[in-house]
Amino acid sequence: MLLRTIVLLNGLLLLLLGACTAPKGPAAPQIPDTYVRPRYVLAIHGGAGAMRRELMSAEQEARYKAGLEAALMHGDSMLQAGAAALDVVEAVIRMLEDDTLFNAGRGAVLTSEGRAELDASIMDGARGSAGAVAGITTIRHPISAARKVMDASQHVMMTGRGAETFAENHGLETVDNRFFIIPSREAQLRKAKEQASGPAPGGWEGRKFGTVGAVVLDAAGNLAAGTSTGGMTNKRFGRVGDAPIIGAGTYADNAVCAVSCTGHGEYFIRNVVAYDVAARMRYGGESLGAAADSIIYGKLKRIGGEGGLIAVDRMGRIAMPFNSDGMFRASITAEGRKEVAIYRD
Numbered sequence: 001m002l003l004r005t006i007v008l009l010n011g012l013l014l015l016l017l018g019a020c021t022a023p024k025g026p027a028a029p030q031i032p033d034t035y036v037r038p039r040y041v042l043a044i045h046g047g048a049g050a051m052r053r054e055l056m057s058a059e060q061e062a063r064y065k066a067g068l069e070a071a072l073m074h075g076d077s078m079l080q081a082g083a084a085a086l087d088v089v090e091a092v093i094r095m096l097e098d099d100t101l102f103n104a105g106r107g108a109v110l111t112s113e114g115r116a117e118l119d120a121s122i123m124d125g126a127r128g129s130a131g132a133v134a135g136i137t138t139i140r141h142p143i144s145a146a147r148k149v150m151d152a153s154q155h156v157m158m159t160g161r162g163a164e165t166f167a168e169n170h171g172l173e174t175v176d177n178r179f180f181i182i183p184s185r186e187a188q189l190r191k192a193k194e195q196a197s198g199p200a201p202g203g204w205e206g207r208k209f210g211t212v213g214a215v216v217l218d219a220a221g222n223l224a225a226g227t228s229t230g231g232m233t234n235k236r237f238g239r240v241g242d243a244p245i246i247g248a249g250t251y252a253d254n255a256v257c258a259v260s261c262t263g264h265g266e267y268f269i270r271n272v273v274a275y276d277v278a279a280r281m282r283y284g285g286e287s288l289g290a291a292a293d294s295i296i297y298g299k300l301k302r303i304g305g306e307g308g309l310i311a312v313d314r315m316g317r318i319a320m321p322f323n324s325d326g327m328f329r330a331s332i333t334a335e336g337r338k339e340v341a342i343y344r345d
């Protein structure tokens with residue numbers, strides 16, 4: 001009897017000890033003592049692709065940088081005045097949608113039928129809510145349509161005519177599809193079609209993914225992300241890329257990070273890239289930089305998935321990796337640490 005009681009007590013003791021020492025899930029990434037979280041952070045991208053210094057004129061380079069800088073500084077002044085992350089993401093992307101240099105809104109790339117079909121999404125890291133639109137053709141600012149879906153509907157994603165009617169009914173500006181189409185995109189489509197049936201003409205314009213995106217950590221500690229695109233040149237009508245898919249092209253969670261992707265969408269969808277960055281941090285205890293790098297330079301590169309991403313974590317650290325030649329990108333912090341860049345170096 002005594003022996004049985006001792007064995008039982010021993011077992012209980014071991015169980016208790018086990019519970020105290022059992023792993024409690026991954027430890028949060030270690031933050032060095034010297035690191036000071038910036039009051040706010042904004043990072044934007046204008047697409048990744050075959051942008052090499054020798055393929056771009058100094059004038060082209062200056063125009064792209066000016067476009068990025070204008071959007072960046074607009075977002076910066078909003079954040080300085082205390083704006084919320086979500087509002088900054090929307091405002092900055094609206095500016096980039098209006099800039100014909102980038103593949104979103106006006107100046108978007110064209111489908112094989114010569115039309116603009118636009119995708120966008122936005123996510124609020126504070127509430128975990130999200131909105132997205134896909135294949136829309138008449139709403140001037142797709143990112144605002146995505147925001148409306150998030151704020152004024154029970155849904156996360158709406159497509160085509162339904163999304164357009166919804167956005168229109170909520171007062172968003174509508175335009176004819178021709179509004180989005182610019183001559184250089186028509187030329188790009190012609191080239192892409194020639195390429196498909198004959199030798200490739202080359203040039204960096206045809207191998208550029210000019211999607212736009214923004215990620216923000218605001219002064220209140222809230223994270224938000226958004227992405228907007230015309231997709232890929234010569235895409236089949238009805239094709240939807242990663243940009244409007246929450247978890248693939250866009251993701252935000254206040255506890256972890258905010259992410260916006262650009263690149264060959266099919267690869268980003270299959271690899272759930274934006275969410276994978278957050279998941280590696282959350283469940284694997286990886287830092288933002290390590291998580292983003294291992295996906296872009298490891299997993300995606302191995303399978304030929306060209307592109308990149310921008311991300312900011314809850315401590316304001318920024319990651320902007322890309323495995324293409326270049327990525328139009330820019331970032332700024334409350335302390336004035338600013339970067340506007342295109343190439344790898």
Ligand code: ASP
Nearest residue numbers: 209211231241262263265
């Ligand atoms: N990811 C976008 C898509 O596949 C293209 C891009 O990033 O430019 O639709």
